[in-house]
Amino acid sequence: MNSKLVSYDTRITGYVSKKQIKKLKGVKAKELVLWPPVSEIVADDPPTGKIHFKSLAGITKTFPVEAFAAGQ
Template sequence: MANLKEGAIVKNGHEEGLKFAVSLLEEFGLPLGLLPLADVIEVGFVRSTGYMWIVQTKKVEHNFKIISKLVSYSTEIIGYVSKKKISKLKGVKAKELMLWPPVSEIIVDDPPTGKIHFKSLAGITKTFPVEAFAAGQ
């Protein structure tokens, strides 16, 4: 695990960690409300590989009201961030009927169409308007 984190920028504590996570979303063209975090312990990012991790004290469930979608964020979220995309994502699940399939990839259309796509390991892709994940939603 240590080698994945080699050369990382690490921010500790809720305020610094949250600011850093939001700045990464902004830098890579992702909606700022995509990661509604609580009690952040640590956020890290390795610029050379795009590897990112977030550690928080407890699991967070957030309801994105515009699309009526309940999403669960684990105590540890990891993935690879690049322009308009998070891949190999772990620690995020979206409720589908009675199931909680893990979200493995998030992609914002480029050039922009106003759409964002969530892929699960089962190969299911759900598409929503990007504004549903704006800050404060």
């Protein structure tokens, strides 16, 4: 199980397409003492079981798909 602090604005926008969300705005994830905005979320294609979260600050974090399954 992954534990990560995430902050959501009252308005979240982005462009959704198959296996990705680009130009995401309104979501931030705490990384050490910073809160860089998450700008893109991508699931691998072909599927590898990984989801990548990218920030404008150049930080990319990868998590297993299972971490986002219902009930987790």
